[in-house]
Amino acid sequence: MTAPTTIRALTVAPLDIPLHEPFGIASGTQEVAHNLLVAVELTDGTRGYGEAAPFPAFNGETQDMAYAAILAARSLVEGADVREWRRIALALPTLSSMTGSARCAIETALLDALTRRARLPLWAFFGGVATRIETDVTVPIGSIAAAARAAQAIVARGVTTIKIKIGAGDPDATTIHTMEHDLARIVAIRDIAPAARLILDGNCSYTASNALRLLDMLSVHGIVPALFEQPVAKDDEEGLRRLTATRRVPIAADESVASAVDAARLAQSAAVDVLNIKLMKCGIVEALDIAAIARTAGLHLMIGGMVESLLAMTVSACFAAGQGSFRFVDLDTPLFLAENPFDGGMTYHDGTIDLTQIEAGHGVTPRSPAL
Missing domain, CATH: 3.20.20.120 (Enolase-like C-terminal domain)
Structure with missing residues (x-):
């Protein structure tokens, strides 16, 4: 029997948000936040959400890189138990395509689902x-x-x-x-x-x-x-x-x-x-x-x-x-x-x-x- 805390699906979608005006740092400028929204759904219907926010001017990571990394992580996430979120998180860097913002988005979605189900604020x-x-x-x-x-x-x-x-x-x-x-x-x-x-x-x-x-x-x-x-x-x-x-x-x-x-x-x-x-x-x-x-x-x-x-x-x-x-x-x-x-x-x-x-x-x- 499948546990209600089993992760049924990991999904990802573009999250492109314009800025009021360009946000410039010494190494470059961003006019649109080309981010990603990640969701995990448990078998009991609970959903948790995470965001990947790559910033090419900061470290070279792009939306496409993060997207590919999240898709590659499906094999590690889907079918796992969200209560084992840390074990899943520790496995993410073993994927050669994994990026920092992808790790953040997936781990966030896992913790959000876990704590929503427990009725526990993340803070x-x-x-x-x-x-x-x-x-x-x-x-x-x-x-x-x-x-x-x-x-x-x-x-x-x-x-x-x-x-x-x-x-x-x-x-x-x-x-x-x-x-x-x-x-x-x-x-x-x-x-x-x-x-x-x-x-x-x-x-x-x-x-x-x-x-x-x-x-x-x-x-x-x-x-x-x-x-x-x-x-x-x-x-x-x-x-x-x-x-x-x-x-x-x-x-x-x-x-x-x-x-x-x-x-x-x-x-x-x-x-x-x-x-x-x-x-x-x-x-x-x-x-x-x-x-x-x-x-x-x-x-x-x-x-x-x-x-x-x-x-x-x-x-x-x-x-x-x-x-x-x-x-x-x-x-x-x-x-x-x-x-x-x-x-x-x-x-x-x-x-x-x-x-x-x-x-x-x-x-x-x-x-x-x-x-």
Whole structure:
């Protein structure tokens, strides 16, 4: 007899959502979130949903790559018992085509089905430490004027932490002077939001020497960032270590930490102060391992994401709030999307993410039956 928790089907569909305006980081720009919606259905009819949000400008992963990986995982998922979600998750990396966002989507759908069936909110599954967390809002790459407009809108929302993407130069200039342009944008944002906590995100665009020069230039203006995220190239561990050793500002690894092995190496070498966990980089099981390594090593935690909809962001919010101890929260990309194809999930109140209304699973359901 088939158990009611047996997984009957794993399905995947494109989830293409336009942005209000291009979302630019140092390595590229995205105008449409080319994501995927994954669903698992149990034999008792329970459905769980997950999202894959590949971001080619971040790590080269595409929608097609994630789609192929999810289809390849059907043989591991269908017919299995959802109560064995961790065993299934640990088997996913054995597939040669598997990607980070595909792992995240499948693991999310499994956990959503499991916790919906149990009538357990996902934030409680992860530990139940909190149901509200404060997030920053990002100013993407762009002109000085665009940065000022974005800062004004962020302040109007009541948000107190602003994350600033840097490293791509002035798109309106004939000759690009990246550092001077970044300085001008940061100063313009500070002038509009003098009380805000500022986070810089280099997305691998600086050298260690230039990052120190930028910090020197900012200090002349009385600006000390609360965090400098991934200032140097992904593989420049020595550059990270050099910056961290100065104790000028906390240094975070993002692109440099995509696995528990990465986290352990960075912790062992004292290369950074903070690890940025993104579920899309490695899935939930691996992210739990990264969080455990960080806590053991005395490193601070940050939660972030790719260009994700309400579904994936809600899962990350549950992950961070449920466990607690995340000092930096960067879960704002639903605010950049022109459409929301879902009901339920987290809500934004000024800079606060609220999970209290979620009764089971992550609480997010597609509005369209086509999804």
